[in-house]
Amino acid sequence: MSDAKYFQRGKIQELRTELNSEKKDKQHSKKKIVLKKIVANMTMGNDMSPLFPDVINCMRIPVLEIKKMVYLYLINYSRTKPDMAEMAIPTFIKDAEDHNPLIRALSIRTMSYINVDKIVDALVDPLRHCLRDRDPYVRKTAAIAVAKLYMHDKVLVESEGFIDLLRNLLIDGNPTVVANAVAALTEISERSENILLKLNLAISIKLVTALNECSEWGQTYILEALMSFVPQEIGDAETLCERITPRLQHANSSVVLTAVKLIMYFINYMTKEEDITNLCKKLSPPLVTLLSSGPEVQYVALRNILLIIQRRPDVLRNDIKVFFCKYNDPIYVKLAKLEIMFRLANADNVDQVLSELKEYATEVDVDFVRKAVRSIGRLAVKIESTADRCIAALLDLIQTKVNYVVQEAIVVIKDIFRKYPNQYESIIGTLCENLDNLDEPEAKSAMIWIIGQYSDRIENSDELLDDFLFTFLEEPVEVQLSLLTATVKLFIKRPTAGQALVPKVLKWATENVDNPDLRDRGYIYWRLLSTDPVAAKAVVLSDKPRISTESDNMEPILLEELLLHISSLASIYHKSPQTFIHHSKARALIPSAVLNRNRFPGQRQPPPKNMLDDDFTTGNLANFESNPYNVDAVNIGSDGLVENLLLDI
Template sequence: MSDGRFFQTTKRGEIHELKEELHSANKDKKKEAVKKVIAAMTVGKDVSALFPDVVNCMQTSNIELKKLVYLYVINYAKAQPELAILAVNTFRKDSLDANPLIRALAVRTMGCIRLEQITEYLVEPLRRCCKDQDPYVRKTAAICIAKLYDISPELVEDQGFIDILKDMLSDGNPMVVANSVAALSEISESAGKNVLPMNENTISKLLAALNECTEWGQVFILDAIATHTPTSARDAESILERVTARLSHANAAVVMSAIKVVMRFLDRITNTETIRSLQRKLSPPLVTLLSAEPEIQYVALRNINLIVQRRPTILATEVKMFFCKYNDPVYVKMEKLDIMVRLASERNIDQILMELKEYATEVDVDFVRKSVRAIGRCAIKLDRAAERCINVLLDLIETRVNYVVQEAIVVIKDIFRKYPNRYESIISALCENLDSLDEPEAKASMIWIIGEYAERIDNADELLDSFLESFHDETPSVQLQILTATVKLFLKTPSSTQDMVTKVLKMSTEESENPDLRDRGYIYWRLLSSNPEATKQVVLADKPTISDDSYSLDSSVLDRLIDNIAMLSSVYHKLPEAFVTRLRTVQKGEYEDEEEEEEEEDKVARLRQEMKEGPAYESDEEDERDRDRDRDRDDESSGGEPTDLLGLDDTTTTTTPTAAAPTVPQQMVLNADQPGQKGQRGLKVAAALTRFRGSIVLQMTFGNMSQMPLSGWAIQFNKNPFGLAPGGPLQVQDLAPGQTATASLPVTPNQLLSNNPPAVPLILQVAVKTSLDVFYFNVPVDFGVLLVEDDSTDKDTFKDLWARIGEAKQVSVMAMAPQPLPSAQCIQTLAAVNIKLVAQRAADTFDSLYFSCTTTNRLVVLAEISLQKSGNGVKVVTRTEAGPLIPLFQAQVAKSLTLQRTG
């Protein structure tokens, strides 16, 4: 299939030619025809009409041809379930073939078809293959049982296949054992219960197979052993003695799985010398992984980050291995910085500071910032090394590099919090750089230092007064610090700063629209006017000391992540249920819901199956009754008259039925009557982008305005900010002149392609190819369509994320509603577009509602919407790490609530 001639552009009538070639008596010609069919299928052409003809080619002894036909059957079985049954007899016959490769191929293919109609025919061949004399067939059958469980769990349990898999753990072939372990592990994950018996007898069998199976078989076995809980320290030591040999394996996955077993079992060992010996064995393989390619380095570093949090002594003497190389990718450098700080101690701090000082002269701004921040973390972590860290920071400040100076000031503020009244002598050096500050965080830090140590700064009032000139132009975080610092200054030197504090309090309470700033201003004003002494006790009270916990994980979370070393969660540093849909469903106990249990990659195929067009999907009586009710309801809503969306003649219109597609208003996006559009050449299109069962669907209605039949449909999207792409081929019937047809196309999203703000309103540029021409049109996209229904942000998550994003990435807008907007109406309206309420707070003059939404590519947007009680005013404050989402979110809120922006 590597020959490019099979992928050349096809011509009209090719389907008919292929049909004739597939029935040719010439075996070579038949094989060539099947290759052409597979090539057409590969590039997205619909060749499902050839299903019966291709299936007839299964009756052959040529294994290459048989593989090609099986590949075709797997791809189109869901689209042609009735015809797929025709191939069952051949599958059953091939499962008895003398060639073990054909026996395994037949069982594997039946397991991949994923149709319940096929499963009942698969049971007997599968049971027979599990006891086949050839190990290749047995190992294939083991994996097939896991595939069958995904389709019909009850059938697997009723037919005793799980017990068969347990018996196969005693097989003499190590690959059969490894595949049986893999199948049982997958079934355990799907079922939400452990079906893999991990006792001494099983462990002994797995360890015996460990040395002889392939590297990926070793990964399966090691991951299974990691779930075992040793009964005693001696049991743990004996297992680790045989596992540690895998630490020197050439495959990084095997090494990481072996490290996971060692980390898990170390907690069970009581002998101190044994623990020390095992920790020494862990160091070389971890260091070796850092000489691999950058991608493997990154994964290893993310796992090492977890390991050193649990057992820092493992790599305590290897800190040099984490020094950054000049050609390391930035993502590797960032991880190395974190680990260097974790390994920092009194013995190696001088080496680390020299390295970090060198990094601060690099050209990558983000890397430089994190290097300076790492110096501050070292100062906070190590009391005795704090002075050396500060000296390095002062040297960096003297470089007068703007972003280095500003990051150093932010770090020094934290050091002052950690060590009050110890290093104030450097404040004068900081004040010399006041004019170079232009970043909100650096400004806020410097203002905090001035206010906290105002009595030690001779011209503190002048320095603060310089910030008042641009008070209203500053970010909320800087304004809050100016307010607090001015109050501190007044409490320390009340005689000379009374006018200044009055001015700041008036600007904060009377001239500001920020509710946080106003609230704090009112609190200070009332405290100062009622009891100045009490104000001193509140504002000038001792601050609690801080520690370097910005990157530390909760112990319970860390334990679970250690259990998942070498898994995706150990790279994300998130628990599996936080990002794996299937696992989240299993933990809820919703095992009966097949739609929620299926893998993400099957989602698009399942959606197309549910929305499939054609009479083959209308055979069930219940479905037919549902469609009758839908048609009756549509007739009633339209006054009993049929609706022709494109305005064609009713007598010539035929619409392809869409069994499960939702009904949404469609807009005319390509009009043959509109001058200047390609619709003049023969096509009208109405379309709408909507959500259906948790996925995005593009619904379209096509009208043939030409004098020729339209066929050969295909679709493509232009590049767009969300990476929206067709989730499958466009399936539309051939259209005669004057006819219409509908189609529902699943759409898959991807990550944001750039940080450039997308156009508002957002549009999707679509090209549809037909036998007549290629037609181009734009489909409007509501931001709500790109939001998931299952946003699970709670109050605590909202607070943490809101604080972490910070005010630097916040946008506020003022708007007016047509009439006073009740909170309940606002909540209900935004919930309809998947913007969910997290919390609400009522005040005297306004109600504050806190909302969260998550895009399909897992980007989170947070918002605070304040509704004026005595008027129509609405304030929308939005925060998100993905800045380009903010205008889209604000436009969606304005559209849903019919708001008119005022500022």
Template sequence: MSDAKYFQRGKIQELRAELNSDKKDRQHTKKKTVLKKIVANMTMGNDMSSLFQDVINCMQIPVLEIKKMVYLYLINYSRTKPDMAVMAIPTFVKDAEDQNPLIRALAIRTMGYINVEKVVDALIDPLRHCLRDQDPYVRKTAAITVAKLYMYDRLLVESDGFIDMLRDLLADSNPTVVANAVAALTEISERSDNIQLKLNMNVTTKLVVALNECSEWGQTYILEALMSFVPQDVGDAELLSELIAPRLQHANSSVVLTAVKVIIYFMNYMTKEDEIISMCRKLSPPLVTLLSNGPEVQYVALRNILLIIQRRPEVLRNDMKVFFCKYNDPIYVKLAKLEIMFRLANATNVDQVLSELKEYATEVDVDFVRKAVRSIGRLAVKIEQTADRCIAALMELIQTKVNYVVQEAIVVIKDIFRKYPNQYERIIGTLCENLDNLDEPEAKAAMIWIIGQYADRIENSDVLLDDFLYTFLDEPVEVQLALLTATVKLFIKRPTAGKDLVPKVLKWATEDVDNPDLRDRGYIYWRLLSTDPTAAKAVVLSEKPRISTETDNMEPALLDELLLHIASLSSIYHKSPQTFIHHSKPRFLIPSPVLNRQYQDPITSLPVQNVDAGSSRNPGGLDSNPYALDIVNLGNNTNGDNLLLDL
């Protein structure tokens, strides 16, 4: 029978009476039913806290299903009734020693959720025993409970030796226990301001071997922890990458993306170029496979791919066709694919890319069409050999007279003019025919720039600018700045045509507008023109640097950081986690003898010094025990504020 019948508002008195009924119920069937009603009401948001004492009395019933519901109730209401929660401690302690391992694990896990001081104090001894329990299910639950306990009381976990006990679990025979121990240590390291997890080669190799027997979640935890290993010898990174490579064929997208992240991280410590290229080729098929999933997974994969190909262009270089847009792709997937198509475009595949973009520019989705038109212009700037074909395609699109298409085309043609001066001025006449269709600031500013730049070649440039000046004071700052500069260019190139416009524009710019940038530029132009026209000409008509698509690339330092956060929100937002997660620990490449490029500390801009935690005991810097965990002071801090977990 369906459980929907339990989701009905129940009266507290009736539920209490049913819980305390004296009728014989050897199988505890009635109490199960009542507890289901209570949990259902609690789920619906009805206040069941007044039944706290009555529900606690049910903890003594040795039935796992009942205990699960009682413990769920306790977790929900222990914050509002901490004094009542203390009454459950004796039963918790008793259950932690129960013969049934499921009950032992359930007791420990529930106590870890209840952040009441007396409950936490009572948890210490049972948790310590459960970490050494004979049953692996209990041990893996206890490992995660340590991480929960650390969120409540950090000093307690560090001082009572729980981190050492987690370290010991890394040698456990059960891979699930190992995975949970790794997850707990990683979580503690991420949340602590003064603790850093560092793995040595022996532990790392054993963790990689344990991947084969873990669940998909366990594999993700272990792969994430491998980011704490810094290769020190030639061949370490290559070996580990080869061992991790089978994870790229996993059915779970999280495992695949995390494996990609770890391999890309290890590439920074590879010294042989052929090994790097070989690993890049291995990354392509799994990334392509991710694009056969639903649109949400596709989008996550595409955002990560966009980061990867900026650092490793060899990846997916020959897989352009998989990024061609499908008619039923959501708009966010289409836009992400367009950006990747542009990034992967080169002289050999540009024809098929341009053909696709021209087709996209005739679609009905306005945002998609705008992006496609802009991509055509960016292709012309990126690949010189295809500039003529891109211009021809843009002119065809302008002839359609579709307003937003024309405006996007004018915006990108301005960039083409800057990239290739004195090559495509023949199309200016066609552009001027569409002045009446311009209503967007960016398109207006682009067209005004073109008119000013070629004022001496456009016969009626003064008339065209005068038409724009009718609404000067009502235009956005972007358009006003373009008009000011274009008018000054007109005056310098054609003094007779511009002599009436310049004083008017300069007066508006310096007296009638509030924007300080516009006023300052107006004053500079005014003084230049009034004191030294030759200097004004040299400044205003100076040779501009040719634009490049390199400006579209991400800052190298930010890209380095984001590549260490693949498969996370950071890689989707393309923002450092510190910008949206409070107290998030920054990640950066740690220097080592095999780091294949110079890396600067993102804060000090000085080379990072590698601190070897074990150098005081042996030349290798790592304890002879492969699972050794050292807590040592770093730097000159004598209070132990900085702790290094050297595993």
């Protein structure tokens, strides 16, 4: 608070006069005050660069506090005044040999910040000596300075042998020096195309030993560096995991998540299933503890947990209650918890989960309610024994007549019909009562699919589709595609009811729309119906593959990569870091004699999509003739098309 008085706009000339004053000032207190004013003005954004020569003259004063302020000034203005910054080189070199280790370290640190060619060249010799300095504070500062120097001049760092000097620091007796050397080597290896951080078992054990005496950030860097060790013999991974597991109890969330990442990595190099099971059990308590932190840390933990349970479902299998949402959780935390609840749900705990989801579906937050309703439907698809209860819950929600609840319920009921055909058609009447509430494309598409799929069981299915067709040309493509397919299904199942709709829809799809997907599908339906109606019936009404929740699983290759990036932005975005970080290096499990090849148990690829169902894409057109629509062959609007089809079906 006492320094607040310095944050007032000062005049350059007045500050220069005070700085060059020749009045007696044995303790240099007046110069300290002036420099504080200069730094304060610099912090406020006022241009203090005209004082460059005057400030440099103060570098010779052997007072640490003054040197700190002068060096801060140099870092700030050296980019705009590179020629004048060179005037400080003699003093920098002198300070790098000072008897006070704080001044030696301060000199090296400041020079490494300044990207001026002559200063970078002048830094080489002092930096080499400081990497071997007798004081650990100087050595740890010099280690980080090498990483900064690498950003300025990669070739210089490699040619001068600084990488080898950093590697020597990995066996330093001071844990802080080891941590900083690891941090520097990690940063350099991330930015270099030819420098890789590779550790052997002896060095890895040495690094693990240093963990106990490092700061929390030093521990994080060391744990991160251990990802560069590839176990080559049975027992290597188990040995390191045994020494790393105490980090799971650390108070810092970064240390905990990095330790989790390292254990998940080493599990891939273990051969005994018993050891893997025991380690998975040890991962649960620390992950649960993270959920008692603030919402931001909770969200990071939840996004990482979502990756972990896809790879190791046994982790947290018995802790589903900790993911139940609290009333004061932020919406992003609630949504993340919902996804994890769904993935951890099984036949034993499904009643608890369903009860929670039904309660969430009555909340006021629209996004949360939508996600809860959709989770109920996904639960029915995932666990067959609970389908009846899920359907009953969805029908109760539909009776609330809340617009967005009804629409989400219809979307997921479509999936339930796909999963369990000919089981729940009795509720279609209830769904049809809510057609007026549908105004979202996804809900409209779902309802249209239901009408088309069960058009032979819905007496007025033709009237319902005709109502939707009234706005066909104004609807989104998603709805238009659904209407086209549903109308064709109606015609095939009930030719008399659909004979007035098919020509109209095909004409719109092929002549009045610009979307290539819709137009191509229209031509294909047209050609099928006009040339071989029997084949059209076999294709359009063929049995669809039953859907499953396995299609929600992440691609195994991407999941494997993201598990190597736990506790990073990639694990939060659920995207490979190469997609949003320039020149980021890809990570993958390196082959080894003990690498577990069966890395993805129980994961299967989703079933192929039916080409002519609502998932149709133009990519499937290759399966047809190169010219599938001979426009002159058939007149879409002719009565002959309908008559011929009626005769063949």
